[in-house]
Amino acid sequence: MKKKLSIGKIVCQVFLILWLLLCLFPLYWLLCFSLKDTQEIFSGNLIGLPTQWLWSNYSNAWNSANISLFLINSVIDTAITLFFTSLLGFMSAYGLLRMRWRGQKAVMTYIMMGMMIPMHAALYPLTETLLPLMGTHAALIIPYTAFNIPITILIISGFITNIPYEMEEAACIDGSGIYRTAFTIILPMMVPAIATAAIFVFLQVWNELLLATVFTTGKVRTLTVGIQQMSGQYQTDYGSMGAALVIATLPTLVLYMCMSGQVQKSLIAGAVKG
């Protein structure tokens, strides 16, 4: 009996390790070929470590392939989007779930319905609406913010309803107005919720391609569009391409490594978005 159990355990471990390797191998491979030159890859060293560590691939991608520009654009777009989803998400969650008025449920349902609808549906009319802003960061930040507001409200709503109303009562008795109560008493308590939502939105926006392809031109291209176009131009320069991919992945990977628990929590909370 005991022996049979341990055989089962070994089989399970082997199974898990195999999938673990399958998850890690593409990343290891990417790191390796970002440090090789094309010739080395073609002369047979496909999966081994690079014989010479070519850090010049990175400076190459950074300078001549404009990766630095795309990176800055992605940082700007993501940061501004996060600021607005957090601010608008908190304010409307407060108004929708803490305050009392007729029709608050209906408005909540109205916004939540927006979560079920894929961005594809609004694509063409949005190109008309945002036409005057084309070529600026706003053309991307505006739809990113709007489409990520519902999930932000939903994640915050799970936390905001747990705060006892005594908080507001005490503040009110002390003579604090509603805005001061919301922003100096409730908002600090909502920081974990807003952070959870923000991590989810960060990953959505940082990795987004469809809207970025349509709404960015020239100097405001984001990383996803930039490396996708670079892949066409740099078809023969594997090393630089690999370096660009590593640079694009680093921010999310570092975030995940520093706070994997928090990132996982965010993605569990956001899973309902589909």
Place this chain on the structure above:
Amino acid sequence: MKRVLSNKWSIAVFVLPTVLFFTYIVIIPIFKSFYYSLLSEIPAKVGDASEFVWFENYIKMFTPGRRNDFPGAVLNSLTYAALSVFVQLPFSLLLALILSTGIKGESTYRNVFFIPVVISSVVISLLWQRIYKDLVPAIYDLLNIALPKNGFLANKDTKLMAVYIPNLWQFVGYHVLLMYGALKSIPTDVIEAATVDGASAPRMALQIQIPMIKPMLKVCLSFSLIGSFKLFDTPWILLERANKQLPALSMYVEMFSNHKYSYASAQAMFIVFECLAFTMLLNFIFRDREGIESRKGRRRLAA
């Protein structure tokens, strides 16, 4: 106190900016899309007439022709959905069940499985492009097997499958995490009671664990179904330009390459309807059976 919390002005300040912004950027464009999908073709210039043709674009969309294969694209996305549901999800469930037994290194496995999820699908696609172009031929060479003609990504029989594999691979970790979390939240006394009664691991999984995590399975199912219908990034990068073999690709090409805005809007609306239809189907399948029965019982009692 009550007065403060129902002050109309402050409610407006908190809620109205978001509602207006959301309506203008999300809701109105969706209705516009629907309206455009009912027009003959959107005028390129002011003054050009565009006719209201009801559902002609939708009919055209589903009339198979030499230059139109939207039904085929929909079928392909349904195949993707089926692959997710019948391959990716059971595989993830198996991994989650093993992990939830408290096997050695469970959190390491869980954390590593999740790494591909946080990486951009653009990076994943370009990485798999290299895998298909360099690594796979090398492996086939080594094993002395002939590659499909033109390689996996260009061969018309294999390319759709090849495009979907990175996606299946990437999101296993997400499903494992969701299912694992749900499995861990099953009360331990239920599991202990079953163990005392001598339930074997497979029986425990089938009769206790899986039924108890049904709500999470629904989330996973809807995530993978909707994901397959909307899929754009991976095929957009891995397939040749102007490929229309998937609904989102077809919509994009008709819209931005062929400038057939009305026709493309009809396809966009179809993707929306497809997603909504499957969400409703899942709600129906996973409806609260006990709730219905107890309501029936109450009705019977009342009668």
